[in-house]
Each structure stands twice: as structure tokens, then as C-alpha cells.
Amino acid sequence: MLKINVDNIGDLAVVECEGRxxxxxxxxxxxxxxxxxxxxxIVVLELSEVYAIEGGxxxxxxxxxxxxxxxxxxxxxFNPSKFVxxxxxxxxxxxxxDIPTLDEMMALLARADxxxxxxx
Numbered sequence: 001m002l003k004i005n006v007d008n009i010g011d012l013a014v015v016e017c018e019g020r021x022x023x024x025x026x027x028x029x030x031x032x033x034x035x036x037x038x039x040x041x042i043v044v045l046e047l048s049e050v051y052a053i054e055g056g057x058x059x060x061x062x063x064x065x066x067x068x069x070x071x072x073x074x075x076x077x078f079n080p081s082k083f084v085x086x087x088x089x090x091x092x093x094x095x096x097x098d099i100p101t102l103d104e105m106m107a108l109l110a111r112a113d114x115x116x117x118x119x120x
Contacts, residue, residue, distance in 0.1 A: 002026035002050075004033045011041035012112035014078075018049035021057030030057070034064045042108065043073055044100075047080040053087050061088075065097065076100050 002019040015033050020026060030045075037043050045061075061077070068075035076098045080088065088097065100108065 002029055004029060006033055006037070008037075008040070009109065010112040011039070012108060013037040013040035013043045014046055015043060016046040016049075020052040021050060021060070022052050022054040024056055027056045027060040030060055031064065035067060037073070038071065040073055042076065042112075043068055044076045044078050044105070044108070046078045047084050048078075050081050050084050053084050058087060058091050061097070074098070078105050 002017060002021055004018075005016040007014045007016070015030075015037070017030065021030060034043055034045070043064075045064075065075050077084075078100055079102075080099065
């Protein structure tokens with residue numbers, strides 16, 4: 001089972017994922033959550049609580065990265081769990097993804113929050 005929570009801060013969307021991305025249903029749920037963020041400039045997938053990901057989930061990450069690029073949206077994977085990192089390494093996909101450090105993520109959040117506060 002995959003739980004998803006989306007937080008929007010200005011033009012930044014943080015998609016928090018918890019659980020497993022091993023069946024088509026979970027991959028499609030993830031696709032819907034991300035592709036519904038068409039107004040975002042940056043989409044961050046927070047993956048620290050994902051403890052299982054299989055081929056379909058990895059394929060969906062690649063699809064979402066391409067979708068984001070096609071829509072001029074920066075796509076980032078934040079804090080992937082050890083299991084997710086290992087699966088990405090095995091699939092030789094880890095270098096294809098933008099994985100920000102904690103400091104980079106904090107800067108993104110601060111910038112988005114500042115912009116959001118100015119707009120309000």
C-alpha cells in the first residue's frame with residue numbers, strides 16, 4: 001500500500017510517499033499525484049518512508065522525470081530510503097535523478113516559502 005500526501009508551498013510541490021511502490025496501482029497513484037501538479041515549478045518526491053520499490057515503480061520514476069521535463073518542471077527525489085537508493089543504483093538510474101542534499105532542500109523550501117509569503 002502506498003500513502004501519498006501533497007504539500008504545496010508557492011510554486012513548489014512536495015509529494016510525500018510512504019509504503020511500497022511495487023504494484024501497478026501504487027505506481028498509477030504516484031503518477032496521478034505528480035501529474036496533477038501542473039502549476040508547480042518544482043516537484044519534489046520525498047521517499048524516506050518508501051521501503052519497497054520494484055520495476056514498475058522505477059519505470060514510473062523515469063516516466064515522471066520525463067513528464068516533468070516536458071512540462072518545464074524541475075523534478076527531484078528527496079531523501080530516498082536506503083532500499084530505494086539500492087534499487088536505483090542496481091538499475092543504473094540513480095545518476096539520472098536530481099537528489100538534493102538536506103541543505104539544498106532547506107534552501108528550496110525557504111525560497112518557496114518567501115515567495116509564497118510575498119504573494120499573500
